[in-house]
Amino acid sequence: MAQKPSIPKGTRDFTPAEMARRNYIFDTIRDVFHLFGFRQIETPAMENLCTLMGKYGEEGDKLLFKTLNSGDFLKGVDHSLIESGDCARLGARICEKGLRYDLTVPFARFVVMHRGELQFPFKRYQIQPVWRADRPQKGRYREFYQCDADVVGSDSLLNEVELLQLVDEVFRRLGVRITIKLNNRKILAGIAELAGAPDKIVDITVAIDKIDKIGLDKVKEELIERGLSSETVDIITPIITLSGSNAERLDSLASLLASSETGLKGIEELREVMTATEALGLNATLELDVSLARGLNYYTGTIIEVKARDVEIGSITGGGRYDNLTGVFGLPGVSGVGISFGADRIYDVLNTLDLYPAGIAEAVKVMFVNFGPAEAARSLAVIKQLRAAGISAEIYPDSAKMKKQMGRADTLAIPYVAIVGETELADGTISLKDMASGEQQRLTLSQLIDKLK
Amino acid sequence: MAQKPSIPKGTRDFTPAEMARRNYIFDTIRDVFHLFGFRQIETPAMENLCTLMGKYGEEGDKLLFKTLNSGDFLKGVDHSLIESGDCARLGARICEKGLRYDLTVPFARFVVMHRGELQFPFKRYQIQPVWRADRPQKGRYREFYQCDADVVGSDSLLNEVELLQLVDEVFRRLGVRITIKLNNRKILAGIAELAGAPDKIVDITVAIDKIDKIGLDKVKEELIERGLSSETVDIITPIITLSGSNAERLDSLASLLASSETGLKGIEELREVMTATEALGLNATLELDVSLARGLNYYTGTIIEVKARDVEIGSITGGGRYDNLTGVFGLPGVSGVGISFGADRIYDVLNTLDLYPAGIAEAVKVMFVNFGPAEAARSLAVIKQLRAAGISAEIYPDSAKMKKQMGRADTLAIPYVAIVGETELADGTISLKDMASGEQQRLTLSQLIDKLK
Numbered sequence: 001m002a003q004k005p006s007i008p009k010g011t012r013d014f015t016p017a018e019m020a021r022r023n024y025i026f027d028t029i030r031d032v033f034h035l036f037g038f039r040q041i042e043t044p045a046m047e048n049l050c051t052l053m054g055k056y057g058e059e060g061d062k063l064l065f066k067t068l069n070s071g072d073f074l075k076g077v078d079h080s081l082i083e084s085g086d087c088a089r090l091g092a093r094i095c096e097k098g099l100r101y102d103l104t105v106p107f108a109r110f111v112v113m114h115r116g117e118l119q120f121p122f123k124r125y126q127i128q129p130v131w132r133a134d135r136p137q138k139g140r141y142r143e144f145y146q147c148d149a150d151v152v153g154s155d156s157l158l159n160e161v162e163l164l165q166l167v168d169e170v171f172r173r174l175g176v177r178i179t180i181k182l183n184n185r186k187i188l189a190g191i192a193e194l195a196g197a198p199d200k201i202v203d204i205t206v207a208i209d210k211i212d213k214i215g216l217d218k219v220k221e222e223l224i225e226r227g228l229s230s231e232t233v234d235i236i237t238p239i240i241t242l243s244g245s246n247a248e249r250l251d252s253l254a255s256l257l258a259s260s261e262t263g264l265k266g267i268e269e270l271r272e273v274m275t276a277t278e279a280l281g282l283n284a285t286l287e288l289d290v291s292l293a294r295g296l297n298y299y300t301g302t303i304i305e306v307k308a309r310d311v312e313i314g315s316i317t318g319g320g321r322y323d324n325l326t327g328v329f330g331l332p333g334v335s336g337v338g339i340s341f342g343a344d345r346i347y348d349v350l351n352t353l354d355l356y357p358a359g360i361a362e363a364v365k366v367m368f369v370n371f372g373p374a375e376a377a378r379s380l381a382v383i384k385q386l387r388a389a390g391i392s393a394e395i396y397p398d399s400a401k402m403k404k405q406m407g408r409a410d411t412l413a414i415p416y417v418a419i420v421g422e423t424e425l426a427d428g429t430i431s432l433k434d435m436a437s438g439e440q441q442r443l444t445l446s447q448l449i450d451k452l453k
Numbered sequence: 454m455a456q457k458p459s460i461p462k463g464t465r466d467f468t469p470a471e472m473a474r475r476n477y478i479f480d481t482i483r484d485v486f487h488l489f490g491f492r493q494i495e496t497p498a499m500e501n502l503c504t505l506m507g508k509y510g511e512e513g514d515k516l517l518f519k520t521l522n523s524g525d526f527l528k529g530v531d532h533s534l535i536e537s538g539d540c541a542r543l544g545a546r547i548c549e550k551g552l553r554y555d556l557t558v559p560f561a562r563f564v565v566m567h568r569g570e571l572q573f574p575f576k577r578y579q580i581q582p583v584w585r586a587d588r589p590q591k592g593r594y595r596e597f598y599q600c601d602a603d604v605v606g607s608d609s610l611l612n613e614v615e616l617l618q619l620v621d622e623v624f625r626r627l628g629v630r631i632t633i634k635l636n637n638r639k640i641l642a643g644i645a646e647l648a649g650a651p652d653k654i655v656d657i658t659v660a661i662d663k664i665d666k667i668g669l670d671k672v673k674e675e676l677i678e679r680g681l682s683s684e685t686v687d688i689i690t691p692i693i694t695l696s697g698s699n700a701e702r703l704d705s706l707a708s709l710l711a712s713s714e715t716g717l718k719g720i721e722e723l724r725e726v727m728t729a730t731e732a733l734g735l736n737a738t739l740e741l742d743v744s745l746a747r748g749l750n751y752y753t754g755t756i757i758e759v760k761a762r763d764v765e766i767g768s769i770t771g772g773g774r775y776d777n778l779t780g781v782f783g784l785p786g787v788s789g790v791g792i793s794f795g796a797d798r799i800y801d802v803l804n805t806l807d808l809y810p811a812g813i814a815e816a817v818k819v820m821f822v823n824f825g826p827a828e829a830a831r832s833l834a835v836i837k838q839l840r841a842a843g844i845s846a847e848i849y850p851d852s853a854k855m856k857k858q859m860g861r862a863d864t865l866a867i868p869y870v871a872i873v874g875e876t877e878l879a880d881g882t883i884s885l886k887d888m889a890s891g892e893q894q895r896l897t898l899s900q901l902i903d904k905l906k
Binding site: 004005006007008011012013014015016019020023034035036037039040041042043044045046047048051062063065066067068070071072073074082085087090091094095096097099109110112113114117118119121123124129131133143151154155156158159161162165169276279280281329330363364367370376377380381384387390391392393394395396397398408411412 | 457458459460461464465466467468469472473476487488489490492493494495496497498499500501504515516518519520521523524525526527535538540543544547548549550552562563565566567570571572574576577582584586596604607608609611612614615618622729732733734782783816817820823829830833834837840843844845846847848849850851861864865
């Protein structure tokens with residue numbers, strides 16, 4: 001029985017035109033990863049649920065896609081559990097596998113399982129889809145790609161400098177103007193110390209983050225609403241209103257946080273990273289932003305966030321330094337720093353700004369018109385020579401009407417159409433039509449190869 | 454609490470060295486797909502279960518990985534169904550999605566959903582993992598990649614000729630010597646007609662297939678065991694013992710199947726495909742094999758199977774022509790022909806024969822030794838220039854002991870190590886050590902770039 005097919009909500013098909021654009025982005029990122037000495041790994045789509053559960057908070061656990069056990073999945077399941085209707089517990093009992101939620105936890109698991117074969121510092125990259133049972137909405141999907149690069153097993157801040165260069169190079173190649181915002185978890189800890197409220201890091205940063213939108217007075221109000229005294233707010237105010245160059249901001253910050261050892265350490269780290277990065281030169285704008293607070297439960301040092309300057313969209317890339325990647329799997333002391341490119345948002349940015357190079361969606365360089373068996377046989381022989389020279393080519397498989405055949409070349413934006421008709425068959429030439437200019441030339445095989453190469 | 458992590462049975466992690474080898478295979482296949490004008494699509498890992506169920510037979514349904522519905526998956530489920538313990542029916546009720554089992558059904562679904570945007574003939578390729586809850590064993594995984602290329606919307610046999618050229622080119626590039634076996638479903642129908650047993654196609658071909666292993670007499674015995682009369686077996690014997698060149702075999706077959714219109718049509722199709730393919734020239738050996746019977750319930754014309762000549766392993770690539778790709782989704786009349794590369798078996802073949810080019814697993818071209826902040830700063834500036842020239846490079850992130858740093862270069866098979874020490878810092882040179890020869894040279898930056906490019 002015929003059924004009208006559909007795909008699960010929040011997932012997508014990618015047509016050839018979309019794939020060409022996506023591959024352009026992925027290939028650019030991959031090329032730069034290689035240039036910087038990162039090496040690829042892949043992990044299975046399904047992980048054991050015990051690997052995934054409890055790693056993303058209570059909310060995250062709910063967003064995991066679970067895979068039903070094969071065969072008699074109810075076998076041995078306590079009857080009262082089935083009766084209870086407790087879906088969370090029953091789900092965990094009848095599913096032992098789930099789809100990966102991100103690339104970080106699988107990477108941590110990988111490092112632990114393969115630690116004997118790996119050479120530390122280990123620089124890996126991974127480009128694979130992840131799945132989240134989130135409510136689908138514009139720009140948020142249930143299946144999407146992550147592109148992560150991490151260096152683990154090294155505390156050196158040179159790794160941060162390298163990652164910033166890498167980010168800069170990716171977006172330079174893509175033609176996207178960016179601002180890279182930097183912060184350090186230790187500076188945030190220092191601010192909270194200064195405020196006498198070490199547990200209020202998040203509240204403070206959330207409020208500070210709004211200054212551009214709502215202004216200083218409203219931020220102060222919010223800080224008080226969030227439980228800070230007005231004296232504390234006064235102490236923090238100069239930090240919120242830092243201005244000047246990055247060096248000037250770092251200097252002000254150093255005197256404001258002079259009483260916090262942790263804060264000063266954060267400033268020192270950030271200064272080292274920024275100085276080295278600026279010395280090497282950057283296309284991007286580098287900006288110290290004390291309100292930057294991504295991955296607060298995870299990052300312990302540098303925090304990195306990238307914004308597109310010409311499109312209103314959230315962070316398109318982010319990362320940071322962590323102290324303890326693999327402790328949860330029984331291997332303590334593995335520190336590192338990583339960066340994650342948000343492929344789907346970068347795709348949106350490139351679409352908005354129309355930054356794709358011409359010709360990336362080209363199906364083939366040249367299509368041969370099909371006039372019948374004899375002409376087709378000769379065309380195939382020519383096509384074989386073209387392909388041997390690295391030129392992509394095809395023949396229209398049926399000797400359909402000329403209009404239909406040319407229509408294909410038009411629709412697929414194939415730049416050249418080759419014609420081997422009676423005349424060309426007789427003298428061994430090939431007629432080549434440039435579809436953009438409409439110009440047509442009779443060429444020998446070697447002239448054809450030269451022309452198309 | 455620390456847990457010792459593992460991955461689901463039948464799945465694999467791929468380390469950088471393995472990824473380099475796998476990417477070499479995938480990139481080779483992809484490059485050839487592009488050269489032939491095939492365009493990539495991707496479909497989601499999860500499909501609606503109703504898209505997948507009933508498409509792979511009863512056994513196939515059992516091998517589908519099902520995704521548990523999010524949230525309260527028992528809501529609205531009849532209590533008696535839960536009580537019944539009928540896992541198949543309950544599974545279908547609490548899971549509406551599942552992981553794709555192959556790339557063909559998702560492709561058919563894709564063609565139906567996107568038919569308005571596609572240009573027919575549509576030449577698509579797709580390289581993605583598929584999942585099957587099969588019992589894992591040597592060479593059989595629960596997650597593995599398929600690499601499919603299909604042309605749909607054209608009955609022309611030129612498509613077969615093109616696909617055979619494509620297969621030949623892929624394995625020529627990989628350096629694998631192959632035999633391409635060809636058959637045609639209509640010839641099999643003709644043989645069954647001749648035997649007066651149209652329903653016994655499968656029995657007949659299964660028996661014929663064993664002739665090399667068990668000899669003619671045993672094959673005859675088996676045919677009789679499978680219910681054919683000895684007269685019928687005598688009629689079939691000349692077909693089983695076909696010999697000579699492909700052209701001679703086709704001629705013999707044509708006289709043997711002279712009474713079957715369908716059989717003759719099959720011979721005619723095969724002759725056309727083989728003649729055109731041989732005229733273009735092939736590295737592979739092309740062989741008519743009337744016992745070839747893959748995809749018998751699916752293919753309606755040409756049947757293709759590829760065997761490696763130097764490794765004992767099953768089919769490493771296969772394909773064929775079908776009449777009705779999308780009928781099950783309500784779009785009749787979409788015919789086509791396709792080929793599927795078995796990436797995991799090809800990987801095994803290349804591993805067995807050690808056919809990988811040197812240097813594919815190279816982490817970077819050159820690693821800079823780290824002697825401390827000043828030397829590292831100069832090194833990073835040099836590295837930036839190298840990368841701008843397309844040369845992959847890295848610095849050891851910590852100023853660790855020389856032995857440890859050199860150990861990394863050794864283990865990762867990095868071909869060159871660059872040294873910027875006190876001397877080089879003073880005169881602006883770089884010392885370069887060739888790790889294979891042990892030779893060391895002092896170079897200027899531009900000499901270094903020339904040397905490494």
